Amino acid sequence: MALTYRMYRTHRIGTGGLIPDLKEPGALRSDPYRSALDDYISTDGTGQTFWDWVHDARPIRYALVLCESTKHDVLAADARIVPVSPQFTDLPAMHAWLDTEVALDVALLNRLENDGCSAAWVTGSTTRRQLIRYLMHVHVISQDARRVKVAELLSFLTQNLDTRLGDLPTTVRQRVRTWIEAKGLTTTQFNNNSTVREVLHYLRENVDWPTLHLGPLVI
Amino acid sequence: MASASSTFDDPAENPLSESSVWDVGPGSWDVVRKGVTSGEVEAAATGSCAASYKSSVTAFNSNQESEVTVSFQAWAAQVVRGGPVVRMQGTGANQGDCYGFFGDDAVPNIRLYRIDDAAGSLTYTQLGSSVAETLVATDTLKVSADGSTIKGYRNGTEKISQTDSTYTGGQPGFVIQEGSYPSAGLRFTAWQAADLTAATAKVQRFMMLGVS
Numbered sequence: 001m002a003l004t005y006r007m008y009r010t011h012r013i014g015t016g017g018l019i020p021d022l023k024e025p026g027a028l029r030s031d032p033y034r035s036a037l038d039d040y041i042s043t044d045g046t047g048q049t050f051w052d053w054v055h056d057a058r059p060i061r062y063a064l065v066l067c068e069s070t071k072h073d074v075l076a077a078d079a080r081i082v083p084v085s086p087q088f089t090d091l092p093a094m095h096a097w098l099d100t101e102v103a104l105d106v107a108l109l110n111r112l113e114n115d116g117c118s119a120a121w122v123t124g125s126t127t128r129r130q131l132i133r134y135l136m137h138v139h140v141i142s143q144d145a146r147r148v149k150v151a152e153l154l155s156f157l158t159q160n161l162d163t164r165l166g167d168l169p170t171t172v173r174q175r176v177r178t179w180i181e182a183k184g185l186t187t188t189q190f191n192n193n194s195t196v197r198e199v200l201h202y203l204r205e206n207v208d209w210p211t212l213h214l215g216p217l218v219i
Numbered sequence: 220m221a222s223a224s225s226t227f228d229d230p231a232e233n234p235l236s237e238s239s240v241w242d243v244g245p246g247s248w249d250v251v252r253k254g255v256t257s258g259e260v261e262a263a264a265t266g267s268c269a270a271s272y273k274s275s276v277t278a279f280n281s282n283q284e285s286e287v288t289v290s291f292q293a294w295a296a297q298v299v300r301g302g303p304v305v306r307m308q309g310t311g312a313n314q315g316d317c318y319g320f321f322g323d324d325a326v327p328n329i330r331l332y333r334i335d336d337a338a339g340s341l342t343y344t345q346l347g348s349s350v351a352e353t354l355v356a357t358d359t360l361k362v363s364a365d366g367s368t369i370k371g372y373r374n375g376t377e378k379i380s381q382t383d384s385t386y387t388g389g390q391p392g393f394v395i396q397e398g399s400y401p402s403a404g405l406r407f408t409a410w411q412a413a414d415l416t417a418a419t420a421k422v423q424r425f426m427m428l429g430v431s
Contacts, residue, residue, distance in 0.1 A: 016342040032343035044351035
């Protein structure tokens with residue numbers, strides 16, 4: 001049976017560390033943070049596999065899955081795994097979908113907003129590719145926050161996009177400002193009425209982003 | 220282009236030194252030792268021992284690869300995992316951060332990890348899918364970091380390719396984490412590392428640029 005591509009938004013599972021081994025009392029087993037897709041998909045020589053982006057502030061991932069259509073049906077039936085795209089028989093078909101306008105895909109726009117990826121900038125001509133690139137950049141920002149391991153930064157990235165900076169704890173505001181300024185960017189344009197959305201959008205608009213991949217898919 | 224290698228054939232050492240080729244395991248990692256059997260390295264203590272080394276002699280560029288040859292492995296006791304790592308930070312409060320392609324007692328048992336070191340604890344984040352293959356003695360495991368692309372290889376064949384932008388530089392090495400030393404374990408007979416040819420990547424605000 002032919003394999004097909006599909007994008008998903010998934011829950012993160014695991015503890016990131018160890019768990020007791022129920023089969024061997026006293027022993028511990030690996031329990032890494034991983035995608036809920038790991039319950040269904042492994043790279044096993046049949047061609048099925050998946051690639052995903054880690055979000056380091058929220059327990060979510062976005063993924064590209066290659067597997068049989070029947071397996072896609074199984075995935076879609078798991079409440080932890082939400083399809084973001086239709087199934088595609090090849091990558092050119094997925095690229096064609098990425099280059100279509102996204103403004104009427106309310107489900108996708110709402111999903112990304114809830115996951116901390118602003119869709120307020122979307123216009124009638126915005127494509128899915130542009131929106132998913134934006135999503136990818138938010139993931140990269142979260143990975144930078146993980147790298148410096150400052151809890152206030154990770155906390156900032158879990159906030160509702162419309163949260164006012166003035167409503168955040170002072171320690172969070174100060175740490176975010178230091179983080180942004182350390183990158184050579186300015187913060188004087190923000191005040192207490194500025195929102196998390198505006199800060200993230202400013203970062204998104206003022207960094208030179210390279211091309212990133214979801215496996216074979218160049219977004 | 221920087222490179223380094225070891226076949227661990229000096230007399231038994233604990234911790235492994237080889238004339239100071241290896242750094243003491245940084246951050247939350249412990250040390251590894253030369254095994255009783257010549258030509259193997261293994262975890263150096265009982266309990267939930269973690270161990271790592273990184274090359275301290277040669278400065279590698281940000282795009283690098285690291286490979287180990289497995290000599291013995293057993294998954295029956297409890298936590299056993301390890302393999303080659305790249306971009307181990309080696310300095311600062313979180314110096315044990317790295318990427319690794321590991322044999323692991325989890326099933327399936329070959330996985331690509333990002334490992335985050337924070338104040339004495341190590342967090343394992345799996346990147347992409349598991350590889351449903353069984354690791355056996357004489358296998359080689361390799362991990363490479365090229366820009367934001369992290370790849371894992373078994374016996375020279377690419378098994379997984381993922382994008383992650385968290386760690387942008389550091390040194391190659393290997394780690395072994397073992398929960399039941401010395402009854403079961405994962406050991407290596409050889410290690411080698413090298414810069415990748417693409418050495419032009421540079422850090423720009425958030426991530427590696429230059430190789431996509």
